[in-house]
Amino acid sequence: MTPEKIVILTGAGISAESGLSTFRDAGGLWAQHRVEDVATPEAYQRDPTLVHAFYNARRTRAAEAEPNAAHIALARLEAKHPGDVLIITQNVDDLHARAGSRNLVHMHGRLMGALCHACQHRWPAPREMRATDPCPACNAAQTRPDIVWFGEVPYGAEIIDPALSAADLFVAIGTSGNVYPAAAYAQHTARLGAHTVQINLEAASNARDFAESHFGPATDVVPKWVESILRR
Structure with missing residues (x-):
């Protein structure tokens, strides 16, 4: 049937x-960072530069994959x-x-998406993102990847x-x-x-x-x- x-x-x-590496792959991107340092809202607040560097690298690898x-x-x-x-x-x-x-x-969420931490506006992510990138909707410099981090819904x-x-x-x-x-x-x-x-x-x-x-x-x-x- x-x-x-x-x-x-x-x-x-x-x-x-x-x-594209998984969480458990030895030598992959995830093996180089603790989840708590790159994949939580607290990590973004603490060190947005590190978080963006991690996701910029993932975005680049995903764009090159087929x-x-x-x-x-x-x-x-x-x-x-x-x-x-x-x-x-x-x-x-x-x-x-x-x-x-x-x-x-x-x-x-999506690596190829950007999200404003201030107003929740979404737009296509450039290859390289920074927390200081202005939001196209509200101009706040609180850009983050449009990713559901641990602890989020x-x-x-x-x-x-x-x-x-x-x-x-x-x-x-x-x-x-x-x-x-x-x-x-x-x-x-x-x-x-x-x-x-x-x-x-x-x-x-x-x-x-x-x-x-x-x-x-x-x-x-x-x-x-x-x-x-x-x-x-």
Whole structure:
């Protein structure tokens, strides 16, 4: 039976094969900094120059990366599936959008976006951002990346919550199962009757919440899984 409403959660694992490091990668950007120093509102208040330097480097790497076969396969699923496909991504890169996905929620924000800390105005981020950059709307010199930092509320609940409630199929790809609220989505949708699938290199921390599992590189497993859905 073909699922009508598919909700897909993606994490760092889907972009790793495009060369973007995850929290746990040795030698990656995250390995050079403590989360408390670069990814909290308090860190921004304490040392905005360091925070901007960190995200400027991430933005540069993301801009140089290319969508991989997994991103492209999910865009194809959205285009070809007769029902609804929503991608909720924990990633802040723009690889899903560049692959062609349109029904997309960036729950943790976007590297390619700038946010005014004073008035909440948003605009496209330049490659290099500084806290002293003036806001185009209010002229305040309180520019920050449009990123949901630890301790802040994720974006898109008004879209995510009803989509999860209506899902026939929930799929988590490249996620650790450690970051909430996303880590609770599989259990929530399963309780409401959805079939749950994880696609990962190895079992996620919340593996018990999935009825079906596929393990291996996302660039290999995701296209095969998409084809299996489109053939139904």
